[in-house]
Amino acid sequence: MSGIQGKGAVVLGIAGLMAPPALALGSVPAMAVSCTVMPGPYQKQAEKFLGRPVDGRQSAADCKAVQAFQDKHGITPDIGYAGPVTWGVMDLMNKQKAVEKSPNKDGKCPVNKGRIACLNLTFQLSWIQDGGRLVYGPVPVRTGREGYETRTGLKRIYWRDIDHYSTLYNVPMPYSQFFDGGQAFHSVNLSMWNPPGSHGCVNMTRKDARRYWALLKKGDDVYVYGRKPGT
Known part of the structure; x- marks a missing residue:
């Protein structure tokens, strides 16, 4: 945090993840929050990162995997959408591992x-x-x-x-x-x-x-x- 009184919290600083307004939502019983049925712009990259089949399509299992990743790292909204913030975190992890x-x-x-x-x-x-x-x-x-x-x-x-x-x-x-x-x-x-x-x-x-x-x-x-x- 800034200032001797400030709490320190450091992170990516990428613009907040916004799901398109037209996203259709489906229910995922195992999750407390609904999952989107639409693939995000970084669907294939997220699938590869999470060890999912890389086909660019959003399956229920894909959504659960992305959503679990979002929940673990405090990324919102946590609806399993592979948007820029979610991929930004994954991409940073890849770069960190490389060095x-x-x-x-x-x-x-x-x-x-x-x-x-x-x-x-x-x-x-x-x-x-x-x-x-x-x-x-x-x-x-x-x-x-x-x-x-x-x-x-x-x-x-x-x-x-x-x-x-x-x-x-x-x-x-x-x-x-x-x-x-x-x-x-x-x-x-x-x-x-x-x-x-x-x-x-x-x-x-x-x-x-x-x-x-x-x-x-x-x-x-x-x-x-x-x-x-x-x-």
Whole structure:
């Protein structure tokens, strides 16, 4: 979140998924919300991502699979429609997986700073490295949405508060490590792919935020680069 009081929530920042007004809805007994019978513009891509038969047609099983994915990651409306936000999340996951073994392959995060936390906004990934050695990660993160972008450049951790609480947003921000104004690494109880994103902070899972807390200290460098999709 933006501001030391701000809750951090980071994500794709893609425009909200809107189902066409003419979508016909059919019932899916296993789901609490109705499923659309119409294929979305990214039907084939979603089918391939979810391991479904790739035919571009919307079956009840396809809809349930897409809807379950939407529910898991907080994508709305969760009607099983393979629209731009749903595919945007899937596409980001594919890109993250492609670079997970060599997150700094592009060499953009400095290797002459010793221990440093790196943040690639384009791929929504963060990791800790020491010179050219990967120490931890990469891990998926949620960064600032449009209008609340996580600021780029070389930063430094200046304040840590393990039990920080946002008085601005009235939410806890465990394992907060502030590195630029009110922008910080901290944990949230949300999917790292939950749209549209934070108010500037770098959201992490509790497990990853705890590891960052253990591995980093006040004065350590943080380097932020790239541009989050949709911002």
